[in-house]
Amino acid sequence: MKSVGRILPPASGFAAVQLLVILVVVAALFVFPYLVVNPYVLHLMILLFLSVAMGESWNVIGGYCGQYSVGHAAYFGVGAYAALMLLQYQHVAPWWGVWVAIAAALVISLLIGTICFRLRGPYFVLASIAVAEIIRLVVLNWKQFTNGAEGILLVDIPPLKVGATVLTDWLSKTPFYYLGLILALATLLVNYLVQHSKLGYFLQAIREDQDAAHSLGINLSFYKNVALAISALFTAVSGVYYGLYIGFIDPASVLGVDLSVQMVLICIIGGIGTNFGPVVGALVLVPLSEALRANLLSKVLFSLGVVKETSRVGGFLKENLAHAHVLIYGILVVVVILFMPDGVLGFGRKLIAQRSRPFSAKPTSLVGGLDGSA
Amino acid sequence: MRVLLQSTASGILIGGVYALVGIGLTIIYGVMRVINFAHGELLMLGMYLTWIIFTSFGIDPFISIAITIPAMFLFGAFLQKVLINRVLNALPQNQILLTIGLGLVLSNLVMLIYTSDYKIITTSYSSSTINLAGLPLSLPLTISLLITSVITGILYVFLLKTDTGQAIRATAQDRDAAQLMGINVKRMSVLAFGIGTALAGTAGALVSPTYYIFPQVGGAFTLKAFVIVVLGGMGSVIGATLGGIIIGVTESLAAVYISSGMKEVFVYVLFLLVLLFKPSGLLGRSRM
Numbered sequence: 001m002k003s004v005g006r007i008l009p010p011a012s013g014f015a016a017v018q019l020l021v022i023l024v025v026v027a028a029l030f031v032f033p034y035l036v037v038n039p040y041v042l043h044l045m046i047l048l049f050l051s052v053a054m055g056e057s058w059n060v061i062g063g064y065c066g067q068y069s070v071g072h073a074a075y076f077g078v079g080a081y082a083a084l085m086l087l088q089y090q091h092v093a094p095w096w097g098v099w100v101a102i103a104a105a106l107v108i109s110l111l112i113g114t115i116c117f118r119l120r121g122p123y124f125v126l127a128s129i130a131v132a133e134i135i136r137l138v139v140l141n142w143k144q145f146t147n148g149a150e151g152i153l154l155v156d157i158p159p160l161k162v163g164a165t166v167l168t169d170w171l172s173k174t175p176f177y178y179l180g181l182i183l184a185l186a187t188l189l190v191n192y193l194v195q196h197s198k199l200g201y202f203l204q205a206i207r208e209d210q211d212a213a214h215s216l217g218i219n220l221s222f223y224k225n226v227a228l229a230i231s232a233l234f235t236a237v238s239g240v241y242y243g244l245y246i247g248f249i250d251p252a253s254v255l256g257v258d259l260s261v262q263m264v265l266i267c268i269i270g271g272i273g274t275n276f277g278p279v280v281g282a283l284v285l286v287p288l289s290e291a292l293r294a295n296l297l298s299k300v301l302f303s304l305g306v307v308k309e310t311s312r313v314g315g316f317l318k319e320n321l322a323h324a325h326v327l328i329y330g331i332l333v334v335v336v337i338l339f340m341p342d343g344v345l346g347f348g349r350k351l352i353a354q355r356s357r358p359f360s361a362k363p364t365s366l367v368g369g370l371d372g373s374a
Numbered sequence: 375m376r377v378l379l380q381s382t383a384s385g386i387l388i389g390g391v392y393a394l395v396g397i398g399l400t401i402i403y404g405v406m407r408v409i410n411f412a413h414g415e416l417l418m419l420g421m422y423l424t425w426i427i428f429t430s431f432g433i434d435p436f437i438s439i440a441i442t443i444p445a446m447f448l449f450g451a452f453l454q455k456v457l458i459n460r461v462l463n464a465l466p467q468n469q470i471l472l473t474i475g476l477g478l479v480l481s482n483l484v485m486l487i488y489t490s491d492y493k494i495i496t497t498s499y500s501s502s503t504i505n506l507a508g509l510p511l512s513l514p515l516t517i518s519l520l521i522t523s524v525i526t527g528i529l530y531v532f533l534l535k536t537d538t539g540q541a542i543r544a545t546a547q548d549r550d551a552a553q554l555m556g557i558n559v560k561r562m563s564v565l566a567f568g569i570g571t572a573l574a575g576t577a578g579a580l581v582s583p584t585y586y587i588f589p590q591v592g593g594a595f596t597l598k599a600f601v602i603v604v605l606g607g608m609g610s611v612i613g614a615t616l617g618g619i620i621i622g623v624t625e626s627l628a629a630v631y632i633s634s635g636m637k638e639v640f641v642y643v644l645f646l647l648v649l650l651f652k653p654s655g656l657l658g659r660s661r662m
Contacts, residue, residue, distance in 0.1 A: 330478030
C-alpha cells in the first residue's frame with residue numbers, strides 16, 4: 001500500500017500557478033476602487049458580484065445536487081424583506097437584520113425542502129416555482145405588513161461604527177463594492193469547500209443517480225435539505241445585499257419568477273456544477289445586458305452602418321432596444337442549451353482539449369482532471 | 375346561494391379556456407415528454423395575432439380564430455422542427471431551460487415590437503351579458519366556452535377515431551413501440567407540438583375580448599396550465615379538461631369568498647396538495 005501512496009500524488013489542493021493567478025486577481029479586485037473612481041464602473045462591478053453570489057448560491061443545490069430549483073427568488077426576497085423591514089420599521093441595523101434574514105430563509109428552505117424533495121425532475125421544478133409564487137402573492141397581498149405592491153423604499157442606512165470611529169456611512173459605492181466582493185468570494189469558497197468535501201461527493205452522487213445513491217446508504221432528503229439550506233443562506237444574504245444597495249424592493253423585483261430563472265441562467269450559461277461556471281456566466285450576462293440597457297447595441301449597429309439612425313427602423317431600435325435586455329438572456333440560453341450544453345466554460349475546455357490532443361482517445365479524462373482543480 | 379351559483383358558473387366559463395390551454399400542454403408532454411414552459415407565451419402570441427387582425431382588418435376575434443388556428447399550428451410545427459426536436463433526448467432540465475429561454479425570447483420580442491403597453495380589444499359585446507336561468511353570464515366568455523367545447527369535441531374524435539390520432543396516442547403510450555409499428559414518430563411530434571401550439575393560440579384568441587393583452591401575460595397562464603395538467607394527470611386529455619374546469623371554479627370561488635388578490639394562492643396550494651398526495655393526478659392512469 002505504501003508504494004501506491006508514492007505513485008499517486010495527493011488529490012487535494014490547487015496547482016501553484018492557479019493559486020497564484022487567483023491571488024493576483026483577488027488582490028487586483030481589492031485595489032480596484034482606488035484606481036477606478038467612476039461610479040458607473042463600480043456599479044457594474046457590484047452587479048457582477050451580486051450575479052456571481054446568486055449564481056454560486058444556486059449552484060450548490062442546482063449544480064452539485066442536481067435539484068433544479070426555479071424558486072430561489074423566495075429566499076432572495078424573504079432575505080431582502082426581512083432585513084429591510086427590520087431596518088425601516090424597527091430601526092434594526094442591517095448587520096443584525098441579516099441574521100434574521102438568514103434564519104427566515106433557513107426556515108423557509110426547510111419547509112420547501114420537506115414539501116418539494118419528495119418530488120423528482122420536472123415535478124420538483126414545478127413545485128419550487130409554485131412555492132415561490134405563493135410567497136410572492138402573500139407578500140403582495142399582505143399590505144399592512146409588507147406594504148404590498150408599493151414595496152419598501154429605504155430611507156438611510158445607519159453608519160457602521162467600531163467604537164467611536166465611523167467605518168463607513170454607506171454614501172458612496174465603495175463600501176458596497178467591498179461587501180459585494182467579499183460576498184462573491186465567500187460563495188465561491190463555499191462552492192469549493194462543498195465540491196471537495198464528503199458532502200459534495202454525496203450531493204454529486206445524488207445528482208448522477210438518486211436511486212443508486214440511496215442504495216449506497218446516502219440519506220437523500222437529509223443531504224438535499226443540507227444543500228438547499230446552504231444555498232438558501234447565501235441567496236438570502238445576496239437578497240439583503242441587493243436590498244441595501246438598490247434601496248428599494250417590491251414583490252416584482254425580489255420575488256418574481258424571472259429572478260429565479262436568472263439565477264439558473266447564470267449557472268447554465270457559465271457551466272453548471274463547476275466552481276467558476278457562475279463567474280463566467282455573470283461575466284457574460286452582466287456586461288451584455290448592461291450594454292443593451294445603455295443602448296450600446298443600437299449604437300454599434302448605427303456605427304457599423306447596418307441600420308441608419310435616422311431611418312424608421314433605426315429610430316425604433318434606439319427607442320426600444322434598451323427595454324429588451326432580457327431578450328439577450330433568452331437567446332443566450334437557447335443557444336447554450338442547443339450548442340454548448342456544458343456552458344461556456346465546458347465548451348471552452350472542450351475546445352482546448354480538442355486542440356491540444358487532436359487524437360485523444362479519452363478527452364473526458366482530461367476534462368475531469370481540470371475539473372478537480374478549477 | 376345565488377352568489378355561489380353565479381361564481382361557479384363564471385368559473386366554469388373561464389375553466390373551459392383553461393382546459394384548452396391544459397390540453398395543448400398535455401398533448402405535447404404526452405407525445406414528446408417535454409414540459410413546455412413557453413406555453414403561456416404561445417397563448418400570448420395568439421392574443422396578439424387576434425389583436426393585430428382585429429385592429430388592422432376589423433375581423434371579430436371569434437371569427438379570426440379561423441386564421442389564428444392554422445397560423446399557430448404552423449408556428450408550433452416550425453418551433454418543434456427547429457428547436458424542440460434537438461433536445462428530445464437531452465436531460466429534462468435542459469428541455470425545461472430551452473423552453474424557458476424560448477418563452478423569454480417570445481415575450482421580449484413582442485415587447486420590443488409592440489412595447490409593454492396594455493392593449494384591449496373592444497367589441498360591441500365585450501361587456502354584455504346573457505341570462506341563463508336567471509344567472510347573468512358574460513357573453514364573450516359564454517361564446518368562448520361554446521367554441522372550446524366544439525374544438526375539444528373535434529379533438530377527441532380526431533384522437534380516438536382517425537388513424538393519425540391513433541398514431542399520436544400510440545406515440546404517447548410508447549415511443550419505441552410505436553416506431554417499431556411503423557409510425558413516423560418524428561412526424562407525430564411535429565403534429566403534436568403544432569396542435570398544442572394551436573390550442574394555446576386559440577385559448578389566447580378566445581380570452582382576448584375579456585383580458586388585457588400585454589407581453590408578460592403568458593407567465594401566469596404557463597403556471598396555471600401546469601397546475602391543470604398535473605391535477606388531471608400528465609398526458610391525459612380528459613384529465614386536463616376536468617382540471618381546467620376545477621381550477622377555473624376554484625379561482626372564481628376564492629376570488630369571491632376570500633380575496634381576488636389571493637385567488638392564485640389557492641390554485642398553487644391545491645397544486646402542491648395534489649403533487650404530494652396524488653402525484654399521478656386525478657386521471658393519471660389513462661394516457662390520453
